Amino acid sequence: RPDQLVGSIMTQELEKRKAEFNAKFERTFGLESKGYSQANIKFGKAALSNMLGGMGYFHGQSVVQSVYNEYPLLYPEGALFTAVPSRSFFPRGFLWDEGFHQLLLSKWDPQMTRESIAHWIDLMNMEGWIPREQILGDEARSKVPAEFVVQRNENANPPTLFLALQELIEQFSANPDNAAFQPTLPFLRRLFPRLKTWFEWYNTSQTGSLPNSYRWRGRDKDTNLFLNPKTLTSGLDDYPRASHPSADERHVDLHCWMALSSGIMASVARLLDEPHQDYELTHQVLSDNNLLNKLHWSEHLRAFSDFGNHTQDVSLQQEKVYVPPGQPRHQFPVARLVRLVRRAPKLQYVNALGYVGLFPFLLQILRPDSPKLEHILRDMRDSDKLWTPYGLRSLSRTDPLYMKRNTEHDAPYWRGPIWINVNYLAVRALHHYRDADGPYQEKAATLYEELRTNIINNVHRQYVETGYIWN
Structure with a gap:
């Protein structure tokens, strides 16, 4: 032809x-x-x-353990159009990752982002819960260790889709006559009922013991085997939290996610001419720096911190297995590494300096004139704490758990390594505080240039040397 x-x-x-x-x-x-x-x-x-090549269409059923059922059940069949963190190693959708993926893709193709967000929101159950990891179908399940397949309907994940929604709103508000952005308004109108349900699920299921405090559900319960029980639901898996999980915990990163989300809910409602006062009030309360200081500021660390039943005096030690004289050793259990607690925990601030304590800054909850901002900027720039020529460390070098294994099988993950998504939030926040009137403008401007340059050079260098873009 x-x-x-x-x-x-x-x-x-x-x-x-x-x-x-x-x-x-x-x-x-x-x-x-x-x-x-x-x-x-x-x-x-x-x-x-x-990133565009990492977009995929998936179809199948998640395996869900509900509080209403004795055993895990198959979720209804669903479809998902989403980006993936890694096509070869993580070929599935992650709620925590997708908001960051769509921040980039929304600038290139807003319609693709609208479709992806709609698919994610369509996977919500009647209560407003979305499975944080989308392992849809037998093929997807074959790539996932059995202990991670079952999704539990009380467990959340950072609602990063609100970051992408914020970008779509800003695009439309700045260019309402642009044909590429005009579909955002009817899209938000269709989305809004489910968006309200999703926000309400977070705001009721993840609350803490004190008014206006929040706590991630789903921490590891077998504390005997972990140096510090993981909080996979927070997205910051092994980042140090309270050593002994309890209902008394308060998580500063989740508090900030809720402050951000309520503000964006108010923006969507105003744009649609829907009632926005409740969202605005929630945003004002959660953004109140005095409340944030009261719930999460540690004077000892001079930083924001989680609160809970905690002791730092823990270590992993080989357990003792008694073998009677004359008995063959192989007939007895293999000695494991187990946690030894040398000092009883008490209710206190966790005092782990790193990404979690930066969230009031990262999500721009802190006022530009807050004295706390000065401490954060100083800690960020301290090479003995968070600063490196490659980006910000996830945990300070001075922390007792810095680069410590969590079990004999789990290498440190969020205990020192540099992660691009949080470094992006840091650069974005520095840009914000650079442009906002306040006593720390000049310091923020200097750090913005330095950190931005370090990250770009590092990611580019790693790409040239390895052929990969690392997250």
């Missing part, structure tokens, strides 16, 4: 599409006009293309 996509016709079409991509890339991100090198621009195009 004429004009087959072969030979010179194929070459011409590829060149045409390549030119269109390059032109749209510069219109969207403006890297050339900002003075970036051709190597950095090429890397940026590869990063965007990799």
Whole structure:
């Protein structure tokens, strides 16, 4: 047939599409006009293309353990259009990751982001719960260790989709006549009833013991085997929390997620001319810096902190297995590493300096004139604590659990390694405080330039050396 996509016709079409991509890339991100090198621009195009290539369509059933059922059951069949953290290793949707994925993709193709968010919200049950990890179907389950397959309907995950919704709202508000952004308004109108249910689920199921406090559910219960029981639901798996999980815990990162989410709910409601006063009031209460200080400021650490039943005097030690004289050793249990608690826990601040304590800054809850901001900026820039030439560490080098294994099988994950999503939030927050009137503008501006440069150079260097973009 004429004009087959072969030979010179194929070459011409590829060149045409390549030119269109390059032109749209510069219109969207403006890297050339900002003075970036051709190597950095090429890397940026590869990063965007990799994220676009990571979008996938999945269909199947999750396995869910409900508080209403004795055994796990198959969830109703569902479909999901989502990006994935890694096509080879994590080929499935993660609620915590997807908001960050869509922050990038919404700038390139807002319709793709609207469709992805709609798919995620469609997976909500009648109570407002969305499974945090979407392991849909037998093929997906074959890639996941058995202990992680079952999703529990009391467990949350950071509601990062609100970050992507915030981006869509800002796009529309700044350019209401732009054809690419106009569908956002009817999209939000269709989404709003379920969005209200989702927010309400968080605001009722994850509350703490004190008014206006919050606590992640789903922490590891077998405290004997963990140096510090994990909180997978927070997205910061092994980041140090209270050593002995209890209902008395208060988690500062979740408090800040709820402050952010309530503010965005108010923005959506105002945009749709729906009642917004309750969301606005919730946002004002949770953003009150005096309340935040009362619930989470540790004078000892001079930083924001979780609160709970806690002791730092713990370690992993080989358990003793008694083998009677003359008996073969192989007939007795293998000695495991178990936790030894040398000092009883008490209700106190956890005092782990790192990502969790930065959340009032990361999500821009702190006022620009807050004296607490000065402490945060100082700790961030301290190379003995969080600062490195590559990005911010997840946990201070001075913390007792810095780079410590959590079990004999679990290497440190959020106990020192540098994570790009939180570093992005830090750069974004520094940009905000750089532009906001306050006594720390100049310091924020300096840190913004330094941290941004360090992250870009590091991620690019790792890509050149390994061929991968690491998160």
